[in-house]
Amino acid sequence: MTKRASAKHKIDRRLGENLWGRPKSPLNKREYGPGQHGQRRRGKTSDFGTQLKAKQKLKGYYGNITERQFRLIYAEATRLRGDTSENLIGLLERRLDAVVYRAKFVATPFAARQFISHGHISVNGRRVNIPSYRCRAGDVIEVREKAKPLAFVLEATQSAERDVPDYLEVDHGKLTARLSRIPQLSDVPYPVVMEPNLVVEFYSR
Structure with a gap:
């Protein structure tokens, strides 16, 4: 780690x-930095x-x-x-871990990295275990069958913490996502x- x-x-x-x-x-809970100097007044x-x-x-x-x-x-x-x-x-945003996180298949970017490394994601039908893999517009990202019943995946898809951006077409029933276009900052x-x-x-x- x-x-x-x-x-x-x-x-x-x-x-x-x-x-x-x-x-x-x-x-x-603590609106100041970590460590013994965390509460020290910060200069310009x-x-x-x-x-x-x-x-x-x-x-x-x-x-x-x-x-x-x-x-x-x-x-x-x-x-x-x-x-x-x-x-x-x-x-x-084209990184595979970013797409998996944006699609709400997992709760955090850190979880997305681990999820991909463990071989739970396929891109266009092929298993990919590299979090930095770069997706292209039109690529279909899918949670593999063995991972679909996992509790943390189902919990993440149902979370109301955040929404799926409009440059992704996501089907949480089938646990698939399609990158429809490359996003800009405002997206x-x-x-x-x-x-x-x-x-x-x-x-x-």
């Missing part, structure tokens, strides 16, 4: 925001600090993305035509404000 996965509940407090909008967030944040926080928020939101993986995704976003910040969001239902433009500024320094 990576450090980020095991310390996921500290991310909210460190960044000062309920990153996934979950009622279980420790920030709901520099431009660098603001950009760094924007990067950490976006990177943390998608679960176990390492700095190296995130930088590679950013590098690819810069090579694509169009706005780099929009390209970055599109690439992140993605983030519980907090994400600023990929500041991420671009951070890496462009």
Whole structure:
């Protein structure tokens, strides 16, 4: 288990925001950072600090993305035509773990990563166990038969915590999802404000 996965509940407090909008967030009880200096008064944040926080928020939101993986995704976003910040969001949302999470097959991005790694997901009829697998518009993602009766899957599909975005066509009866198009920033239902433009500024320094 990576450090980020095991310390996921500290991310909210460190960044000062309920990153996934979950009622279980420790920030709901303690609105200050972790550690002995968590309640210390914070000074004015520099431009660098603001950009760094924007990067950490976006990177943390998608679960176990390492700095190296995130930088590679950013590098690819810069090579694509169009706005780099929009390209970055599109690439992140095309990750298989992000699609599984958005489709409400599981409760969290961390659970999505584990669910895929255990071989419970197929894409276009083929089993895929790589969370970073990049989906394309038109791909059909399905929970495999052996995993469909799992209690946590059924619980996640019935949860009222969040809605399925309109760029996904989801059938919770059959536990299938189709990525109808590549989303833009305005399409993605983030519980907090994400600023990929500041991420671009951070890496462009």
